[in-house]
Amino acid sequence: MNFTVSKNELSTVLQYVSHAISPNSPQPSLRGIKIEAVDDSLLITGSDADISIFYTMKKDDKNNLNIMEEGSILVESRYLNEIVKKIDSDEIHVEIIDGALTRFSGNSAQFKINGMRPDDYPSIDFSKPASSIQMNASDLSLVIEQTAFAASVKETRPVLTGVNFRMEDNVLCFTATDSYRLAKKRIPFDADVTFNVTIPAKSLNEVRTTMLGKEGTIEIAVSDKKAQFISDTMILQTRLLDGGYPETDRLIPKEFNYQMNINRYDLIRAIDRTTFIKNENMTINRLQMSQDEIILTNKSQEIGESHETLAAVFEGEPLDISFAGNYVMDAAKALKGESIKISFTGDMKPFILTSPEDDTVLQLVLPVRTYN
Secondary structure, eight states: OEEEEEHHHHHHHHHHHHTTOOTTOSSGGGGEEEEEEETTEEEEEEEOSSEEEEEEEEOOTTTOOEEEEOEEEEEEHHHHHHHHHHOOSSEEEEEEEETTEEEEEETTEEEEEEOBOGGGSOOOOOOOOSEEEEEEHHHHHHHHHHHGGGSOSOTTSGGGGEEEEEEETTEEEEEEEOSSEEEEEEEEOOOSOOEEEEEEHHHHHHHHHHHOSSSSEEEEEEOSSEEEEEOSSEEEEEEOOOSOOOOOGGGSOSOOSEEEEEEHHHHHHHHHTTTTOOBTTBOEEEEEEOSSOEEEEEEETTTEEEEEEOOEEEESSOEEEEEEHHHHHHHHHHSOSSEEEEEESOTTSOEEEEETTEEEEEEEEOOOOOOO
8 A cells, every 4th residue: 555645635535534443452453454556545534433434535726645655544633633634744654565565755754653454454335225315414513413412321221311203294303301300302394214223322423523624415314224414525323222212202292381482592691600519519509489589599508599589471370490411401502592491390290492493302300399
């Protein structure tokens, strides 16, 4: 293998692919990035067995790719990234000089790094599943932002660490929950496919980081084993989470006896001002609402207390409810627009946050019991 390529272009691609690599993997080959020089392209692969990224860099005027000899090499990602980042040259020359010994050079700097045998790299099936849809990149980014944060971070119920993608009856529904809060986004979708899969939230956050920074279209292809997010140059492939996703629709109240309308930013800032007051490492806020006044409080025996009157409009009989402050703050941040509506059914019943500007997204939070 022997090629030259733009340093900046190669460095950018390696940063993308490195998102799929676990530097502490017990399998040495999975700590590496595989580079194949084929025809007029570099095929660059990284994987941790759960997430795999395959990037195709085709020769163009921007990357100045010039392949003198085809071949492939596997180099540990941390060394490869450091070399490419630190070589003081606009162009990098990469050449296998003996077995897996690879030379990286630019200007007067030269590195010889012991690579690994490409044949030791696991075989990854990047064939595209049959069921697929296309989404605008910015729309998909927003969906992930509005739902993935509500997935569980605990492995006790693995299926809850993901976001459920359900496509049926021309509606694409995204749901995430950790049993104490829930985020749901529904999008009308004209596509003749049906699927119901749960994708790890970690994988979706990597999709958002690596693929959704620019305008364009992303193809989402799913089977019963894997999901792929496909752009012009990159495939991010992820395993799915096993197990049936819980029926969450029954958790969402249909009727409400109380309602509060408030400026979204005012609510976020008011809760944020109380986050240092914690009970057992949790910020628990109490909301006392009537048509005369709305008071947000937080109290801790060890730290102290806060008390703030909110500028909001409340409809219904007086209501006293407590909740995890960070859950409500996260839910409010995930909504868009100036104002939000919070609808309640009772002091110990789930309540929902919605935006008058976007009825496709819903945030649900379970209250907590306190003894004030």
